[in-house]
Amino acid sequence: MxxxxxxxxxxxxxxxxxxxxxxxxxxxxxxGTPYKIGLDAKGLIGKSAESIARNLxxxxxxxIIFTSGGTESNNLFIKGLxxxxxxxxxxxxxxxxxxxxxxxxxxxxxxxLSLLPFQREGRLDLxxxxxxxxxxxxxxxxxxxxxxxxxxxxxxxxxxxLAKKSPQTKLFLDGVxxxxxxxxxxxxxxxxxxxxxxGHKIHGPKGIGxxxxxxxxxxxxxxxxxxQQFGVRSGTLPLPLIVGLETAIKHAVAQTEQTQNHLxxxxxxxxxxLQAMQDQIPELDIRFNSLVDVGVTRQSPxxxxxxxxxxxxxxxxxxxxxxxxFVGLGSACSAKSKKPxxxxxxxxxxxxxxxxxxRISFSKNNTIEEIDQFLEAFGDAYQSLYxxxxxxxxxx
Amino acid sequence: xxxxxxxxxxxxxxxxxxxxxxxxxxxLLKNIKRALSDSDDIHxxxxxxxxxxxxxxxxxxxxxxxxxxxxxxxxFSIGVSMNTDLDAIAALGVQWIEPKLESLETLKxxxxxxxxxxxxxxxxxxxxxxxxxxxxxxxxPRGLTVNIKEAxxxxxxxxxxxxxxxxxxxxxxxxxxxxxxxxxxLCLLSGGIDSPVSAFMMxxxxxxxxxxxxxxxxxxxxxxxxxxxxxxxxxxxxxTRGTLYVVxxxxxxxxxxxxxxxxxxxxxxxxxxxxxxxxxxxxxGSIALITGESLGQVASQTLxxxxxxxxxxxxxxxxxxxxxxxxxxxTRAKEIGTYEVSIEPQPDCCSVFMPKNPVTRxxxxxxxxxxxxxxxxxLRHNALAQMEVxxxxxxx
Numbered sequence: 001m002x003x004x005x006x007x008x009x010x011x012x013x014x015x016x017x018x019x020x021x022x023x024x025x026x027x028x029x030x031x032g033t034p035y036k037i038g039l040d041a042k043g044l045i046g047k048s049a050e051s052i053a054r055n056l057x058x059x060x061x062x063x064i065i066f067t068s069g070g071t072e073s074n075n076l077f078i079k080g081l082x083x084x085x086x087x088x089x090x091x092x093x094x095x096x097x098x099x100x101x102x103x104x105x106x107x108x109x110x111x112x113l114s115l116l117p118f119q120r121e122g123r124l125d126l127x128x129x130x131x132x133x134x135x136x137x138x139x140x141x142x143x144x145x146x147x148x149x150x151x152x153x154x155x156x157x158x159x160x161x162l163a164k165k166s167p168q169t170k171l172f173l174d175g176v177x178x179x180x181x182x183x184x185x186x187x188x189x190x191x192x193x194x195x196x197x198x199g200h201k202i203h204g205p206k207g208i209g210x211x212x213x214x215x216x217x218x219x220x221x222x223x224x225x226x227x228q229q230f231g232v233r234s235g236t237l238p239l240p241l242i243v244g245l246e247t248a249i250k251h252a253v254a255q256t257e258q259t260q261n262h263l264x265x266x267x268x269x270x271x272x273x274l275q276a277m278q279d280q281i282p283e284l285d286i287r288f289n290s291l292v293d294v295g296v297t298r299q300s301p302x303x304x305x306x307x308x309x310x311x312x313x314x315x316x317x318x319x320x321x322x323x324x325x326f327v328g329l330g331s332a333c334s335a336k337s338k339k340p341x342x343x344x345x346x347x348x349x350x351x352x353x354x355x356x357x358x359r360i361s362f363s364k365n366n367t368i369e370e371i372d373q374f375l376e377a378f379g380d381a382y383q384s385l386y387x388x389x390x391x392x393x394x395x396x
Numbered sequence: 397x398x399x400x401x402x403x404x405x406x407x408x409x410x411x412x413x414x415x416x417x418x419x420x421x422x423x424l425l426k427n428i429k430r431a432l433s434d435s436d437d438i439h440x441x442x443x444x445x446x447x448x449x450x451x452x453x454x455x456x457x458x459x460x461x462x463x464x465x466x467x468x469x470x471x472f473s474i475g476v477s478m479n480t481d482l483d484a485i486a487a488l489g490v491q492w493i494e495p496k497l498e499s500l501e502t503l504k505x506x507x508x509x510x511x512x513x514x515x516x517x518x519x520x521x522x523x524x525x526x527x528x529x530x531x532x533x534x535x536x537p538r539g540l541t542v543n544i545k546e547a548x549x550x551x552x553x554x555x556x557x558x559x560x561x562x563x564x565x566x567x568x569x570x571x572x573x574x575x576x577x578x579x580x581x582l583c584l585l586s587g588g589i590d591s592p593v594s595a596f597m598m599x600x601x602x603x604x605x606x607x608x609x610x611x612x613x614x615x616x617x618x619x620x621x622x623x624x625x626x627x628x629x630x631x632x633x634x635x636t637r638g639t640l641y642v643v644x645x646x647x648x649x650x651x652x653x654x655x656x657x658x659x660x661x662x663x664x665x666x667x668x669x670x671x672x673x674x675x676x677x678x679x680x681g682s683i684a685l686i687t688g689e690s691l692g693q694v695a696s697q698t699l700x701x702x703x704x705x706x707x708x709x710x711x712x713x714x715x716x717x718x719x720x721x722x723x724x725x726x727t728r729a730k731e732i733g734t735y736e737v738s739i740e741p742q743p744d745c746c747s748v749f750m751p752k753n754p755v756t757r758x759x760x761x762x763x764x765x766x767x768x769x770x771x772x773x774x775l776r777h778n779a780l781a782q783m784e785v786x787x788x789x790x791x792x
Contacts, residue, residue: 315748318617388653388748 180252475563
């Protein structure tokens with residue numbers, strides 16, 4: 001199997017499986033109970049949180065909340081801080097757990113400010129920050145790395161622009177595509193109000209994630225109950241998943257530099273391979289939606305997104321699947337017309353270009369040989385499907 | 397505490413049968429025995445017009461669930477067998493009614509007796525009166541009153557030749573005819589809302605329904621296949637021993653798309669599906685085709701298009717939903733538990749195969765002219781050769 005959809009999820013590493021398995025067997029006690037085994041569980045969770053803080057270099061000004069994953073972290077922070085009437089802004093290219101969360105605010109006559117006219121290369125153009133002050137925006141929500149494009153919003157640049165031009169606006173970043181793939185400058189924490197992390201994107205377990213936020217902020221809990229985790233997120237803590245997340249973060253951080261270099265070489269190999277393929281297949285016209293041959297401050301090397309009209313991405317996906325190669329899709333083909341990716345449309349692609357696209361996303365486990373096999377299978381599938389789709393385009 | 401329970405099963409339509417009645421009764425009894433075959437502690441008797449089961453009381457909840465899923469069962473009651481001793485029967489009535497009065501100030505009740513053993517010296521109204529007055533003597537001070545027309549609680553006594561059964565609840569069954577009494581049919585299953593409902597309706601008319609699904613995995617992936625497997629399983633739950641035939645249809649669809657008039661595509665696909673279904677039905681002993689078509693629901697379901705499709709087969713084609721509106725079909729799908737699966741988003745036809753403007757009034761001579769352009773006999777033969785045959789009972 002060749003798995004090239006690591007932005008969707010990643011396989012759990014052996015170390016993580018081992019420690020989750022052990023904790024599930026042995027450490028069943030409720031960490032909220034006052035007897036020995038409960039206190040032991042509580043102690044382990046505390047140690048995991050400390051280890052996570054150490055590895056991610058989270059300063060003591062910030063608090064760590066364990067959540068069920070990225071979606072919950074984004075919802076908890078945005079709703080917890082701003083619902084129902086605080087003004088928010090976003091770029092319009094974020095994951096649905098941000099865009100839909102903000103769309104919910106609209107139902108309460110609090111329309112979030114979209115900065116989509118200010119997107120450039122899938123990132124926020126810093127000149128747009130003047131608008132935040134004018135509109136008295138309390139919170140700006142962005143992806144650190146865009147989940148479909150891999151484009152990077154540089155936290156330090158945004159933080160310093162905000163400090164200068166709109167100091168009352170706080171910054172929240174969705175970081176689920178970052179940890180272990182890009183080096184993070186710990187300076188960013190000083191200017192960050194909130195940040196989300198997901199376990200399963202970094203070879204950890206599903207069902208666990210983090211919200212890291214400035215502890216001076218008051219978040220209204222979205223989950224009420226036994227007042228665990230400072231009352232911000234009630235619910236018995238899932239110790240095995242927390243231990244798994246800690247292990248995943250530890251390994252991801254320790255290998256970040258190595259992984260980043262590896263992903264860069266895969267990314268470079270793939271983009272050049274696709275470019276070269278256009279010479280061999282005259283009817284193939286690749287348009288890269290992610291940035292090519294730029295530094296990691298602008299583009300994550302973990303994601304390559306490209307379009308190839310007129311062949312639909314989803315059909316290519318199923319043809320690759322038949323060869324046991326799994327890739328990602330931002331949009332979907334359906335006679336019952338699912339809308340194509342809002343992110344691709346948002347950066348100016350036509351509906352056809354958006355439908356005719358794939359997202360390839362790497363992990364440290366992928367190899368150059370796998371990219372070769374992907375390229376060969378992609379070329380074959382494209383050539384076999386091209387007549388059908390060019391005919392369809394002709395009909396229309 | 398009684399450790400055994402008696403289940404009294406009533407059937408309606410079979411009672412109307414003339415000389416075939418025995419055949420239908422045998423069929424229903426066989427189906428009930430099969431549905432309960434994992435318990436070896438059940439005794440079956442079937443005096444005229446009824447089926448009695450004697451079961452351990454612990455099996456009561458499970459038995460009730462299973463009887464509700466057997467076509468041909470009109471209703472059933474789970475009660476207690478006893479001697480026809482009116483004092484003992486009345487005492488049991490007091491025992492059952494007393495707890496209900498604890499939370500109520502008044503309770504209207506009546507006694508209903510049915511005698512299949514006519515040699516019993518008292519008539520049904522006499523038994524009603526005698527048992528009813530004994531219960532009243534005990535419980536009228538607690539608020540029990542007799543009200544035959546508006547009874548809130550009915551205490552029923554069925555005096556039979558071998559035993560008398562006392563019960564206080566009638567559970568509705570599916571009614572209709574026992575599966576197997578009408579023969580085998582083949583249902584074209586799509587993954588949508590309609591076809592599972594029509595399959596279920598035919599099972600309730602005594603048919604054993606087999607299923608055929610036309611698949612296109614290279615273009616649509618395995619999602620549709622997985623969905624149809626689950627739908628077939630849900631419908632098969634009401635009948636057992638159904639078979640699902642999965643026919644790869646991409647070559648046929650591709651050939652029609654590439655060579656025939658675009659507007660005729662959908663009707664042509666369906667004509668080929670009917671032809672292949674007829675082959676399967678003939679090979680495996682089904683004597684009619686079943687579809688989920690409802691008049692005018694979509695472009696392919698106009699009177700002209702239905703006629704243009706039906707004429708390719710000499711088998712009877714039944715469309716149990718033909719006169720139903722969508723809302724009623726959805727209600728039915730929810731009742732039988734297929735709705736939640738049917739609405740999972742999953743394209744049933746890739747957009748490259750869909751015509752822009754499908755014909756609503758196809759002309760058979762034009763369709764035949766189109767079919768001359770493709771080697772459909774060969775494609776049909778190949779599709780059948782690659783068909784997968786799945787015993788639905790064996791699905792996990």
